[in-house]
Amino acid sequence: MIRGIVALLVLFAVSSVWAQAPTPNPGATDDFRWDPAEARQERRERIREAREERRERIREARERRLEERRERWERFRADGIHLRIFRSYQLAEGETASEPVVVIGGSARVDGRVENDVLVVGGGLTLGPKAVIAGNAVSVLGKVTLEPGASVQGSIDEALLPWPGFSIDPDWGDAWWRGVAFWGSVLRLSLTMAIAMVLTLMAPGWIGTISGRSAGASILTGLAVEVMFVPALIILVVALTVSIIGIPFLAAIPFLLAAFGVLWIAGFTGVAVRIGRALRGRSAGLDASVGDFLIGFAIIIAITVLGQLLAVGLGWLSPVTWPMRSAGLLVEYVAWTIGLGAAVTSLFTTPRIVPPPVPV
Secondary structure, three states: OHHHHHHHHHHHHHHHHHHOOOOOOHHHHHHHHHHHHHHHHHHHHHHHHHHHHHHHHHHHHHHHHHHHHHHHHHHHHOOOOEEEEOOOEEEOOOOEEOOOEEEEOOOEEEOOEEOOOEEEEOOOEEEOOOOEEOOOEEEEOOOEEEOOOOEEOOOEEEEOOOOOOOOOOOOOOHHHHHHHHHHHHHHHHHHHHHHHHHHHHHOHHHHHHHHOOOHHHHHHHHHHHHHHHHHHHHHHHHHHHHOOOOHHHHHHHHHHHHHHHHHHHHHHHHHHHHHHHHHHOOOOOOOOOHHHHHHHHHHHHHHHHHHHHHHHHHOOOOOOHHHHHHHHHHHHHHHHHHHHHHHHHHHOOOOOOOOOOOOO
């Protein structure tokens, strides 16, 4: 009897142990039960982190670009550009110029070190035996002479234009008018080239942005600006004159016209850079180069210069001269119009910043 009771108690104890539920596996049961929701949440988190990372890369790229622009501006602003107009420039041995050197209407001799570009318009550039130019050496209507030992880390560009001689007829006849027209065109093109070269050196990023604009949209914008500029200027002058408080602002009109002229030349420079890049087989970049501008500028003005040369020898009304001159003016007008539209649109659009690739 006692044995039966003990056996029964042992059987109850063992059965209670067997009846206990097995311990669930949280790694398997929970994952199986909550996997869809957790997967969606994790996917949202990954998308959010990727967006934040992309924003951070764009912000860092923008900050680097702004810092580069700030450094470039500080480099120009340190002592300004070494500018000489109708004067010669000389940098002695052992001296260093951190800013660009621009000489218009004179010659330049460098025996020291220039940390930037050297541009000479209307004269020659001579580099001494110990001269070092970290940028580009450019001479317009002159030659670049390198003595043994001179070093140019950038490019060497020379732009020469024909200067044929002719005599002015004292009776103020057709020969005199042809001479005045020829040298007037030479002066106009030379000044345009000089200002465009300075803009290319001072703001290569802006000129590069202009050169990348669409030609179709730019020519429509340029035509609209050309049609509306003069009426808008007249309305502005009248409004300032009528209002009492606006009269002092009339003094700013010449500066407005000068800014418009610089903007127009910048657009023309961008068109020339784009043509030069296409002919040299170079892809569009952020910064413009002097070599691309010179090639494009020569292409744009080639027909005009040829027409002027023919006019000097054959006369203005020659069957060969006037179609050539008309075609040259048409090509220039199209380039100026496209450039004006591209320059205007570049002022109201933010350049696209491509974030750096994600390191693998």
